[in-house]
Amino acid sequence: MTASRTRNETGAPPSPADPAARPWHELRLTPQEAAEAAALAVRCVQEYEDVESPEFLAEATVISHELPKRLRTFIATSRLDERAHALVLRGNAVDDALLGPTPAHWRNAVTSGSLPFSFLLALYASLLGDVFGWATQQDGRVVTDVLPIQGGEHSLVSSSSRQELGWHTEDAFSPHRADYVGLFSLRNPDRVATTLAGVPLDDLDDRTVDLLLQDRFLIRPDDSHLPVNNSTAQEGTREFEEIMKAVDRPAPVPILTGHRAAPWLRIDGDFSAPADGDEEAAAALKTLSELIDAGLYEVALDAGDVAFIDNRRAVHGRRSFQPRYDGRDRWLKRINVTRDLHRSREVRAAGHSRVLGQR
Template sequence: MEFILDKTDANNIRRISTDLQQRYKTVDNPDFYRRATYYAFDLPKDLLISLSIFNSTDHPFMKIKGLPINDELLMQTPASWREGRSEEAYLCEFMHYLIAVHIGQPFCWKTQQNGRTVNDILPVKGFEHEQLAIASKSNLMWHVEDAFHDARGEFLSLMCLRNQDKVPTLISAPNMKKLSSSSIEELMKPQYFVRADDAHDQNTNLNEIGGDDTIMGAFQNARSLRKVAILFGSPQYPYMRLDMDTFGRESFVSDEAEAAYRELCDLVETSAAAIVCEPGDILIVNNFLTVHGRPPFQPRYDGKDRWLQRLLINSDFRKAAAYRESVESNILYA
């Protein structure tokens, strides 16, 4: 699905967001969190209708085009998520959040980027070859966001602030009807080992101050090995929690389990689409229906690097109660 904002509507979203940014400073402000749904109803009606259709019909992804971003005011792409950012970057977070909240509850992990609601995806020196969103020269393998965790987002949303080299986001929405019924049966058994990858590593995600026992326990929990089903829901129309990096690292319980896994991986490879986002685009991805990845690219490190802001979204946040920092927080412990 694609929705193109006209100039008047786009400028209205920017105006509403500017007012909110001046009042609340960041989307992490608890007073904004409590009122965000109310503010979001000021968005253009046609956009809200499209978001409603997207959310209720299990589309693999939706692209919204035309949000106004001032590249000059954005200043330099930070060298790391730990660095400060411009007022313009904070304003983008508000535009993004107001749209995302129509799909569900935006949330974040305490174990990612020190618990900021909006995570920065930008290339960071020293991490070029990792399986991380902040990498660049590696081929980011097909994955569902946070496949290891039961409270992972049903959606992830990427807002493009900068992408001069037109680096695509890869999305694959495999047609599960092409899988053999025996493979579907295998993949629906809770028999596949997984643990969090470095996306929840304490060294890349804590600030200089470090963390308390609770957060250190969450890092440890993320690393613990668990056994899950890769497909779930209806056998006729299964959802998936595949991550080719993390599941592929562990051994399989049987030849049948491995063969089914390989069949799904092959199907994913043949269903790929490349989507190039431009500044002002928002790409909302169904994290139950699709896997995503990214081809390698050359980082610039000149202040003009590719820069996306990521939000995770859950439609029923109460199901994540066991992991929430508090009942009044959108922060989850892994």
């Protein structure tokens, strides 16, 4: 399926019900393909036990080429579309009873029922690049969890629920941010929507684009990187010192980079601002933000659906919802993917390390 323009001819956001208008690529696995992929993940569980295992992460790219050929071909070809916002795989089987209840906190989310899906997500991601995590996010895990946490309903992180999770480029503050963000939906009984939008290039005038391409904007780390949201965090350690430096003294950066006809985007609606006193930059950022708001559309990820959001070309967020806290809440596994692990070497302890900020 070929991705189309972000907005249709009437200027309205695209209709997900219309395949021709979808600005993402989608593949539905056959039951046989899903079974083969699941069996490969189970084999990895038996051999490596822990998805964070350095041995597994080193070999994941090779193992991923045992996935069904049609799936591998889909990812290899779809990723080349410079206007696509995401790649979506549907049809993975999730046995709700075997999965077990949604944990109350991400700290308790490494469960036997969810482990095969963590491995499977890492294998799918390895067809796009190298997976990694952050020392300052969920205790440095490579595969993290998205689920509502009691007490955090109105926070600005993914564990919120009643508060809409605002649109953002994942880790927009960092030059080492992911090229793709993978989301594996394990449970979503209320069909809570993920929101997406791309660069509204057709609606931006040349002067605004010129401004957005200049180092005139400040982007701070989101709250998920703060010590208060990490159980093993120690304030004053080097990794959190770097985060607090980025919070207190962010360096000016451009919002758009690359070719004007297909620019890359870095922005966080809650954590981006113009440089102090820069009225032109403020106007350009306001224009872009309003257009992103107008072009935002919804994609519901049901149990078994996997989305790889192109973090260079699209922002994503999540609609608000009423949490249950009864073991039946929305639960996703999440992973970061880079096309070039080497570019983050300055913030990793060793060449083989997959954790940024752990030096």
